[in-house]
Amino acid sequence: MSLLAAIGMGKRLPGGVTLVQDIDLVIEAGEFVAVIGPSGSGKSSLLYLLGLLDRPSEGRILLDGADTAGLAPADLAALRLSRIGFVFQFHFLLPEFDALDNVLIPIRRLDRLRGRDARARANALLDALGLAGQGHKLPEQLSGGMRQRAAIARALANDPTLILADEPTGNLDTKNAAAVFDIFERLARDQGRAVVTVTHDVELARRATRRVHLVDGRVVSDERG
Template sequence: MNTTAFEPHVLHTHKITKYFYEPDKFQVLKEIDLTVHKGEFLSLVGKSGCGKSTLMYVLSTMDTDYEGELEIAGVRLTDKTQNELAAFRNKHIGFVFQFHYLLPEFTTLQNVMIPALKLGKYSRKEVEDRAYAKLEMLGMKEHALKPTSKLSGGQQQRVAIARALINDPDIIMGDEPTGNLDSYNTHVVFDIFQELTHTYKQTIIAVTHDEEFARKSDRIVEMSDGHIVR
């Protein structure tokens, strides 16, 4: 398939199908074709059990047990080894989950730096500068040297976003990124996402239950029974 025939896209799937085998064999994803363009802010919605989270984890490259084809940033990821996929995630994908999953023994700054240190593209000093820049962008610079356990829920989620951004990923994936936040912090996080997409051309895919969050995003993909219905 000649990908250049389409307008520039970051993520592309072709007939992704997945089965669950426990407790019974069950087809959870049915030939999903999805293309996400650069700078898009996409909400993935649907009822519980419709397969939206499952699709997200296939797209995240962490779930490799599927049929069909997955391509991100022009790289075909189907059939790559776990180690190759880990290195790919490090460079190209940022994650924001419902819970912040910050490492409790490390400071805010260290948490943000870890993926960049893993990438090893910049020196330690440069990584630190970049981490400060990301924290500043999210209004968290003054908390840089605090342990993450001393931050509020909203602050922790902002640090998690800074961490997702540190390697300038091609795509940010969120699994209920506002699911654990109050309405004020939900607004804050939404505004950050919107700014990222509109100002910095960041691509974001977020699974959400929050209808308002979804409605305000650029594009809604709704799933039902393993199909994309909208």
């Protein structure tokens, strides 16, 4: 059974504008997928649909074989919180919270861990991402690369099986962008998570184990290796 599957998926806006169409896409655990294509090709729209942040106009999205179409908004939100981690181009760390408290936000929302256990989980993630001893710092006290790594730690807080990233290196220099892709590679290869990232950087996309190319909202190629 596949981790995630889009079957005949399309999204149209009122007025007839088509964002994506005829999407048949299966994502397996342990895959590192780069979604590429020209500006306006529907890459981010596809990601938001796969992440259950938006509903398709047609077709289905299955997570672990279960159809998500009939779920109420609250149930979709709970599914996202427990199963999917999101990383965006802008880190979206809350500026008034330090790095540790930012990572604790989804842990506290899910409410599986509390107190010392929750803090231990958050600190372990920061340590694993090269941010040992940085948890007390506010986002403005961290470099751009460190802020994005803190955002990745937050995305991993609830141990999701699927990581979705929308242009996560768009605001980073070459060195920090490569470091982010290093992390994604390890998450897929060593931990068996599925990682799907939208990127405009062709060189970084080549590091993924699979490249899905979108043009005008359609998948025009799907290459592995």
